[in-house]
Amino acid sequence: AQSVSQHNHHVILSEAASLELGCNYSYGGTVNLFWYVQYPGQHLQLLLKYFSGDPLVKGIKGFEAEFIKSKFSFNLRKPSVQWSDTAEYFCAVRKPYDKVIFGPGTSLSVIP
């Protein structure tokens, strides 16, 4: 069965620091990969997705993610975080057209 792990449960950064959140998945075949964000008290929003092509994917709000097939990883990055990026971030994976499996989430706190 597919599974998704996220390296950190809780990350604390100061504003302007760079962000990298780790995500690894277990499935070896073709995968679709996603990052979602959940701001406090709000519903989930799709940040970015990877289906195929350029392994460096740009999403909304200045986020990007890099798919490294050999490492089964899809890490999320942002060069300079803001207080408004405080949220919970979920990595997700699926086989094409199959069910989406979510990781446990990483809580990001950005200190002004």
Place this chain on the structure above:
Amino acid sequence: NAGVTQTPKFQVLKTGQSMTLQCAQDMNHEYMSWYRQDPGMGLRLIHYSVGAGITDQGEVPNGYNVSRSTTEDFPLRLLSAAPSQTSVYFCASSLSRDRVWQYFGPGTRLTVT
């Protein structure tokens, strides 16, 4: 468009009670799903639907029923509530065949005592 709506926002049930969580979307999306969110476990798929009249089980379907009589509505029924069903429930929908869950509802926080 109102997007994906869910009712109620909060609910407290006693063990053994039944109830229905409502989910509706006004975007004519074929694909809809129900997830539960628990601390440290992310979101887990309960049931999903690929169109009116068609539903299927997800990762954690036990104790829940769904039906999809219309494109707009996808209610989730708890048959006999248990404390293990205390969670936040999210409904999601997707227009495209790639079934990327782009639209999530605001969630229903359920407590079972």
